[in-house]
Amino acid sequence: xxxxxxHPSTLSVQEGDSAVIKCTYSDSASNYFPWYxxxxxxxxxxxxxxxxxxxxxxxxxxxxxxNKTAKHFSLHITETQPEDSAVYFCAASINNNDMRFxxxxxLTVKP
Amino acid sequence: xxxxxxTPKYLVTQMGNDKSIKxxxxxxxxxMYWYKQDSKKFLKIMFSYNNKELIIxxxxxxxxSPKSPDKAHLNLHINSLELGDSAVYFCASSQGWGAYNEQFFxxxxxLTVL
Numbered sequence: 001x002x003x004x005x006x007h008p009s010t011l012s013v014q015e016g017d018s019a020v021i022k023c024t025y026s027d028s029a030s031n032y033f034p035w036y037x038x039x040x041x042x043x044x045x046x047x048x049x050x051x052x053x054x055x056x057x058x059x060x061x062x063x064x065x066x067n068k069t070a071k072h073f074s075l076h077i078t079e080t081q082p083e084d085s086a087v088y089f090c091a092a093s094i095n096n097n098d099m100r101f102x103x104x105x106x107l108t109v110k111p
Numbered sequence: 112x113x114x115x116x117x118t119p120k121y122l123v124t125q126m127g128n129d130k131s132i133k134x135x136x137x138x139x140x141x142x143m144y145w146y147k148q149d150s151k152k153f154l155k156i157m158f159s160y161n162n163k164e165l166i167i168x169x170x171x172x173x174x175x176s177p178k179s180p181d182k183a184h185l186n187l188h189i190n191s192l193e194l195g196d197s198a199v200y201f202c203a204s205s206q207g208w209g210a211y212n213e214q215f216f217x218x219x220x221x222l223t224v225l
Binding site for chain 2 (some may be wrong): 015030034038042043044045046049051087095098099100101104106
């Protein structure tokens, strides 16, 4: 089955700096790569996703890149703000019935 | 928002007991899921359920059983609770069975087994 690895496990940045979180996956058949944000005590919520036929996608301060050959994808957050502090999960799936999540990255943005 | 709701929010119980967690979605989605999030925040899928087709993660003990009275509900029954079952359980739903469908998560149920 699919195995997703995520790095780093914790990340601390100054407000205004950029943050990058990287994930690798094992199954070359995976074709959907969502990113979820989970604030403390809250539910995971989708912030951006990318399909395997696209190399990059951007939504305001958030962007995701996908390298299918290397089987890795990354989340980029620019101009970080304290409210970006949360745990971020990457995930990979072939079908939604088998979504595999990374272990999570705890991002702290210091004001 | 109450798109995906779960009850109870907190559940504290003794080892050996049997308990249930309820999940309801009002999004008209066809597929529902159960996830377990342990103390290290690792999020693992337990079950996927679509139109009476159930896919079980092979690592889930058979003490756990999902039950779906209708398309909008997927309840989780746990028998003979063990200490290691303590975790936050999230229900989720998505429009369809295939990929590209955003999964909407419920608020979670924090289960503590004493």
